[in-house]
Amino acid sequence: MTKQKTDAHRPSTQRKIEDILEAARSEFFDCGFAAASIEAIAAKARVSKVTIYNHYGDKENLFGEMLKSHVGRIRNKFEIANLEHNSLYDILTAAGMDMLDFLTQDKMIQFERMLGAEVNRDPKIGSFFLESGPRYLLDSLAKLLTASIEKGEIQSDDVRYSAEMFPSLVMGRLDMMMRYGWDPKLTAVAKKDRVKQAVDSWMRIHQVS
């Protein structure tokens, strides 16, 4: 009755597993969970449907594994430097650019379009993403801000809110508008301007008075 453990040592198997995940990503992002078809994924990965079922069991599990592998990459994107070697201003500017670049990618917009819808089906999916992505970033940022406050560089009544404010200023309603199809046509210059605006505003709000 139970499934045999597959032997994943073969190179072709390894490659197929990656192909399947990438095909699943593309199909799920395009169609959402319900409308995505396993057969289409198999075709995209140039793999037999049975191979997918052997590796991933069923549609739900395939979706979960796809999500896990995708979110893993997000998490590694945001490492916030420390204050030893850089000014707060420079750290925020660099982090803001990374954030803007990353979150305005087509792939990322598509990802958020799809993910929201799946939260109804399985709420755990949502908190899993929150923990591995935005929360992780917010915690790092809050730590950094606390250090900076102790050094007397800035002031804040509410570190948590101050940390949340930073991404808010950088992204604004941009991600929402893009999720609904708006194309902001962001050039490199426009991005730099936006981040500078955000950092300047944030610093102005938190300057020591």
Added chain:
Amino acid sequence: MTKQKTDAHRPSTQRKIEDILEAARSEFFDCGFAAASIEAIAAKARVSKVTIYNHYGDKENLFGEMLKSHVGRIRNKFEIANLEHNSLYDILTAAGMDMLDFLTQDKMIQFERMLGAEVNRDPKIGSFFLESGPRYLLDSLAKLLTASIEKGEIQSDDVRYSAEMFPSLVMGRLDMMMRYGWDPKLTAVAKKDRVKQAVDSWMRIHQVS
């Protein structure tokens, strides 16, 4: 071949039409377009499936009509007062409270969860919503700010960006976190605090120096 125009003058017909739209809203919000079932909608509205097909033709059209009626209500929610009788600070505070209340409703969160996913299926859905909702609000706000700048009360290099910044400060990443299942447990006091924080910050950024 063509469908007979139905006689919508009957009271029961009128009521059924509303029931169907409400049931459709609930079902589409819960499941998304693909996974929603006409039969379930019929059951929820306590109406025969045939009645739905008589009034709305097919699933796509039903979805469109449901959307139209829902977005209509959103648009009416946001009216921004003028500067004649109120201070900018008070107008922003009132508008901020309205915004926060409206956008953190369960129904609204659910709406955004679902709508994003459907933009892939039909991009027009997205811009239709943008025009009737957020754009409308941003335009009103920009007009208000322009008037206030001319009176010398505030300063801004970029009115558009300043207008966008206000909802960003009020909502922050709140809507995103809620979309992924986080419950902020917002009390009335917490809401007022948040709005005050946002308005104060916004005014500080735009104060005449």
Added chain:
DNA sequence: ACAAAAATGAACGTCAACGTTTAATTTGAA
């Protein structure tokens, strides 16, 4: 009360997708 319009339930055909089975083929480590 009557007749036309509307709504109903039940059954139907069609289709697409899930997930399984099987027999034949390919792959790759020893």
Added chain:
DNA sequence: TTCAAATTAAACGTTGACGTTCATTTTTGT
């Protein structure tokens, strides 16, 4: 080269949903 493990194509049973048809019943204006 050999042989077990992995992969494949093809067919299958099943389920659920769209959208239709039709005979019957309910609603409602006059």
